[in-house]
Amino acid sequence: MKTLLLGAAATALALAATVAHADQAATPAATTATKPTYGTFGFDTAGMDKSVKPGDDFYDYANGTWAKNTPIPADKSNYGAFNTLDDLSRERTRGILEAAKGDPASKIGAAYASYMDAAGVEAKGLAPIKPWLAEIAAVKDKAAYVALAAKAARAGVDGPFAFYVGQDDKDPETYIVSMRQDGLGLPDRDYYLEPDGKMAAIRTAYVAHLEKILTLSGGGDAKARAAALMAFETEIAKVHWSQVDSRDADKTYNKMTLAQLAKAAPGFDFATYFATNNLKPADLIVAQPTAIAGEAALIAKAPIGVLKDALIARSIHSFAEYLPDSVANEDFAFYGTTLSGTPEREERWKRAVTFLKGTLGEEVGKVYVAKYFPPETKAAMDDLVRNVLTAMGHRIDGLTWMSAEAKARAHKKLAAFTPKIGYPDKWRDYAGLTVKGDDLFGNAMRSNQFEFDYNINKLGKPVDRGEWFMTPMEINAYANFGMVEIVFPAAILQPPFFDPHADPAVNYGGIGAVIGHELSHHFDDQGAKYDETGKLNQWWTDQDVANFKALTEKLGAQYDAYEPFPGAHVKGAFTMGENIGDLGGLAVALDAYHASLGGKKAPVIDGLSGDQRFFLGWAQVWRRNYREANLRQRLVTDPHAPSQYRADIVRNFDSWYDAFKPAPGGKIYLAPKDRVKIW
Structure with a gap:
């Protein structure tokens, strides 16, 4: 739900490290x-x-020995700086949950106890889900299917369409229902349509997985049913929009x-579909209208058995x-191992922590912040944010491609x-959520329904500008275009991103560039379409747009050339927003660092200049090793470029060339005329 709540008008620093996102544990923030x-x-x-030349591969120069000596844990699809902090955050959260487990009045304790009761879950078998499966089995016609698909959406089960209540992009003071394409069991339409051998193998494995799932859930002829469901989803994939078109704020409004x-x-029957969940929207935003129309037509002619199997x-x-x-x-064998390459499931307590973050995240967050987020960290971040905002203002003044009119806006x-x-000013109230210490399945179902109701009940109410879409325990950050905000949860504000005892150059290259990244998102190829009120509204001249497009196409070409595997390239258009965020974020952070020196020359530390330490700080936060399956999946589904190329964006900075003196002809060396400067 939370990913959808962010919608098209928001973007995050990274996908979750364990799903999509250093070998040292960070020092707890409360130490002295x-x-x-x-x-x-x-x-x-x-x-x-240091055997690697910076001009050949800056990522390997900064991180190569770490990469060679750091194995990926068996329960992870990738591993790096984000995971290091995520492991720390989860250990801390585990301590909070263990302490609450024995408190009969604690909802977080009861929810955690229900998850940790592995024996109880095994003893119940499939009994908890059987009433729901029986409801699916009882469906006899399309009318009953539509009503149950709506009920499934409230229960947290993906259906033919996804919908949520969020800001109206062209009226940001108003909530509206937004609707998007859905209906696939594989991560993206490319998995169904690409002839590539790797994709073909995944399709074969997926059909085998469906057969096992349909067998486990009861009923006969699972092999034929799995093949029919795969054929149906393939037809849906054919009408789905691409990732590039689906991130276009104009096309999706x-x-x-x-x-x-x-x-x-x-x-x-969309009227019944929405009314089943007490929604009667006067208007709604349909993100991919041809895909929605295509899916509706396919549902109309599909056998009812196939539709029921999709719900199962x-x-x-x-x-x-x-x-x-x-x-x-x-489920893990396919989604965890086949798709992402992860050999083992996480320990139960780790999965329990993830469950609590999704069900009672801010209830846990209150305790987490009190224990692990000191006021001095928040104050230091306030200063850094102000410095980066000031630097962005100066960069706007210095732009040669933007008109004076657009600069003023x-x-x-x-x-x-x-x-x-760090954390919200006002915490969520979970009084309406029933949690039982011996009912894990019921807790999950009720939590999904509670979150669904919380979301749709926004309709007709004033926009809540204090709302957060991440918990304080997240190792991430995001930009929300409609709110004109940048958001930094408490847990990311630690080493290697931010260390109050580190050299300022490293902090500016780490958290300073993260601040700049989220700020720059508001001026990327989509964020720049939103004005100072958060409204989707063209506020540039036509010439500004043309100049900007020429620069972004040049940046896109750089990323199109990256080829992690033979024939598998980074998609410059798909990753454009994040690439602009990195390019602009690093630029404003470097300016802010220089300004922080107050006209003095940066000291040399361990033989490294201030600018060298700044760029190394940037490279350090992108340390990450990937399993091949995970990286291949990211090339299709992740709007962020692989970490190596994020680090290597330094190739566009004159200051980097001055600092490291790479020789022309190096693999990432760019002639001055080829270096991209946008913000």
């Missing part, structure tokens, strides 16, 4: 240590590979009435973690920013 966590000045020089939707997409498969996947290992292991937008640091 004065030594940096990493190395002598905040950077792990032992992790460098299609406002229509319910009657207009019904006319544009005949074959599905999605239901088992959605609730697998709350069912016996016979189900959970099969850009400054207005900059002045409108709301930084959110």
Whole structure:
């Protein structure tokens, strides 16, 4: 739900490390240590590979020895700086949950106890989900299917469409229902349509997985049913929009009435679908109208048995973690191992922590912040954010490609920013959520319904500008275009991103560039379409747009050339927003670092200049090793470029060339005319 809540008008620093996102544990924030966590000045020089020339591969120069010596844990699809902090955050959260487990009045304690009761889950078998499977089995016609698909959405089960209540991009003071394409069991349409051998093997494995799931859930002829479901999903994939088109804020803003939707997409009873969940939207935003119409037509002609099997498969996947290992292991074997390459499931306590973050995240967050987020960290971040915002203002003034008229509006937008640091000013109230210490499946179902109701009940109410879409325990950050805000949860504000005892250059290259990244998102190829009020509204001249497009196409070409595997390239258009965020973020952070020196020359530390330490600090946060399957999946589904190429964006900075003196002809060397500068 939370990914959808962010919607098209928001973007995060990284996908979750264990799903999509250093070999040292960070020092707890509450200690009184004065030594940096990493190395002598905040950077792990032992992790460098100085046999690599910076101009050949800056990522390997900064991180090569770390990469060679750091195995990926068996329960992870990738491993790096994000995971190091995530492991620390989860250990801390585990301590909070263990302490609460014995408190009969604690909802978080009861929820944690229900998850940790492995024996109880095994003893119940499939009994908890059987009433739901019986409801699916009882469906006899399309009318009953539509009503149950709506009920499934409230239960947290993916259906033919995804919908949520969020800000209206062209009226940001108003909530509206937004609808997006859905209906696939594989991560993206490319998995169904690409002829590549790797994709073909995954398709074969997926059909085998569906057969096992349909067998586990009961009923006969699972082999034929799995093949029919795969054929149905393949037809859905053919009408789905691409990832590139689906991230375009203009193309995906299609406002229509319910009657207009019904006319544009005949074959599905949308009025009943929404009314089943007490939604009667006067208007709604349909992100991919041709895909929605295509799916409606396919549902209209599909056999009812195929539609029911789709609901069964999605239901088992959605609730697998709350069912016996016979189900959970099969689900993981496909989604965890086949798709992401992860050999082993996480320990139960780790999965329990993830469950609590999704069900009672802010209830846990209150305790987490009190224990692990000191006021001085928040104050230091306030200063850093102000410095980066000031640097962005100066960069806007210096742009040669932007008109004076647009610069004036850009400054207005900059002045409108709301930084959110650490945690919400007002915590969520979970009084309406029933939690039982011996009912894991029921807790998951009720939590999904509670979150669904919380979301749709926003409709008709004033926009809540204090709302957060990440918990304080997240190792991430995000930009929300409609809110004109940048958001930094407490847990990311630790080494290697931010260390109060590290050299400022490293902090500016780490958390300073993260701040700049989220800020720059508001001026990337999509964020720049939103004005100072958060409204999707073209505020540039036509010439500004043309100049900007020329620069972004040049940046896109750089990323299109990256080829992690033979024939498998990074998609420059798909990763464009994140690449602009990195390019602009690093630029404003470097300016802010220089300004922080107050006109003095940066000291040399361990033979490294201030600018060298700054760029090394940037490279350090992108340390990450991937399993091949995970990296291949990311090339299709992740709007972020692989970490190596994020680090190597330094190739566009004159200051990097001045600092490291790479010789022309190096693999990442760019002639001055080829270096991209946008913000």
